[in-house]
Amino acid sequence: MSQFSKIYPSLKPSIVAIASRVSKNPELPDIIGTGFIARSDGIIFTNDHVIKAIKKLPRLKSMGPEDWPIVVLYFHWVPDKGMMIIDLEVKGVGGLKREKPVEGYNYGPDIPDLGFIHVHIKNLPALKIAKKLELQEGDEVMLAGFPMGTDTLRAPGWLHQLTPTLQSGIISAILPFSCDNPHAMLLNIMTQGGSSGSPVFNPSNGEVVGIEYAGVVEPKTLSGKSGLFIFEDNTSLTFAIPAKIVHEIYQKIDDVEEFKNADISQFDTIESLIDKKEVEIRPPKTPTMRQVSPDEILKDFYKK
Numbered sequence: 001m002s003q004f005s006k007i008y009p010s011l012k013p014s015i016v017a018i019a020s021r022v023s024k025n026p027e028l029p030d031i032i033g034t035g036f037i038a039r040s041d042g043i044i045f046t047n048d049h050v051i052k053a054i055k056k057l058p059r060l061k062s063m064g065p066e067d068w069p070i071v072v073l074y075f076h077w078v079p080d081k082g083m084m085i086i087d088l089e090v091k092g093v094g095g096l097k098r099e100k101p102v103e104g105y106n107y108g109p110d111i112p113d114l115g116f117i118h119v120h121i122k123n124l125p126a127l128k129i130a131k132k133l134e135l136q137e138g139d140e141v142m143l144a145g146f147p148m149g150t151d152t153l154r155a156p157g158w159l160h161q162l163t164p165t166l167q168s169g170i171i172s173a174i175l176p177f178s179c180d181n182p183h184a185m186l187l188n189i190m191t192q193g194g195s196s197g198s199p200v201f202n203p204s205n206g207e208v209v210g211i212e213y214a215g216v217v218e219p220k221t222l223s224g225k226s227g228l229f230i231f232e233d234n235t236s237l238t239f240a241i242p243a244k245i246v247h248e249i250y251q252k253i254d255d256v257e258e259f260k261n262a263d264i265s266q267f268d269t270i271e272s273l274i275d276k277k278e279v280e281i282r283p284p285k286t287p288t289m290r291q292v293s294p295d296e297i298l299k300d301f302y303k304k
Contacts, residue, residue: 004142004203008166011206014127015164015199016044016088017073017146018117022058025150027159028085028282029071032057034145034164034197035117036208038250040126041264044072044117045246046197047213048095051115055093068093072119075162076270082286083162086273092118092258096249107176108183112245113213118259122267127199129250130207130243133182137174143167143189143212143238145198152194165195168203172237182242191215191238200240210240 014037019029033050037043057069071087078084095115135141144164146152153161169189174182187200191212200210216237222229253259268276 004201004206007203007206008142008144010125011127011201012144012164013075013077014125015144016075017149017164018046018050018054018197019071019073019150020057021060021063021069021071023150025154028150028153029073029087031073031146031149031153031194032070034195034212035072036197036199037124037126038116038129039253040122040124041259041262042091042119042121042124042267043253043259044119045199045211045250046115046117047211048111048113048115049213050196051093051095051117070117072117074270075164076274080286084274085162085282086270088119088121090117091120094118094256106183112183112241112249114211114241114246114249116253120262120267121270121273122264123269128207129247130202130209131247132180132244133174133185133209133242135171135202135209137171137178139171140203141169141171141185141187141189141209142201142203143169143187143195143198143240144201145195145212147190147192147195149194164198169236169238174242175239181244183245185210185240185242186216187212187238187240188236189238190234190236192234207243208246209243211246212238212240214239 016035017031018033018035019031023029032053033046035044035046038045054070059069068090070090074086074088076084076086096111144166147165152165153159167189169187171185172188173186175184175186195212198212199208202209216235217232218235220233
């Protein structure tokens with residue numbers, strides 16, 4: 001844990017929020033999911049169910065047919081000034097498909113819950129994806145994302161957090177059992193809406209060993225005068241796609257025609273976007289605190 005606290009600051013800029021263009025919050029768009037930068041040329045990994053949710057979001061009338069109803073929120077630290085939030089325009093989204101079912105025994109889904117977003121930005125800080133899961137049941141893992149979306153960042157009623165939320169836990173089970181080709185990991189970390197797509201880290205080296213995609217919920221019933229109310233309660237158990245599956249898909253990205261034909265030399269960098277002011281940029285904000293005067297200390301206690 002102490003070692004990861006030294007690694008985490010270099011990993012945090014690679015974790016992005018996926019937000020709707022149509023939002024009820026003027027100061028920060030509604031976050032619907034988490035993603036992380038998998039390649040420096042603008043490939044962002046998230047969940048396929050986040051991609052499907054994107055396609056159902058409301059669209060502005062001013063949007064063209066090639067415009068997507070989301071932006072990727074990139075948190076950019078400016079030394080001596082504060083945190084800048086940059087809206088990265090999305091050029092494309094995608095998921096996975098499989099023509100034939102998996103042969104042999106397969107305890108997991110035929111298609112992993114993995115999707116991607118493409119932004120035409122280069123020189124982004126990419127995370128390293130482990131080739132396979134080296135950790136065992138009982139080993140500690142770290143997970144970072146945006147649980148509860150914008151609501152967490154605005155918990156007191158205003159924007160008071162400009163960073164992902166980091167959580168820790170252990171691998172409770174490797175599914176279906178400890179083997180070379182697990183289809184999932186079960187973590188004892190509570191998941192909530194907005195954290196889908198969060199990277200799971202090996203705390204010893206900062207490599208991505210999985211991607212969160214779902215949580216275990218407990219169905220419950222509540223009886224009352226109006227009848228029976230059925231609801232689901234969150235548990236502290238979360239599923240994650242293990243590293244081997246993620247890495248295999250990562251290696252095949254270059255075979256996708258759209259990426260193969262992309263002219264990276266024409267892509268902007270974060271710095272050039274800021275210089276050209278071609279994206280929506282929320283100015284850097286650095287904390288300030290009003291000093292407390294002596295007459296404000298315990299003044300009610302001493303009032304006669």
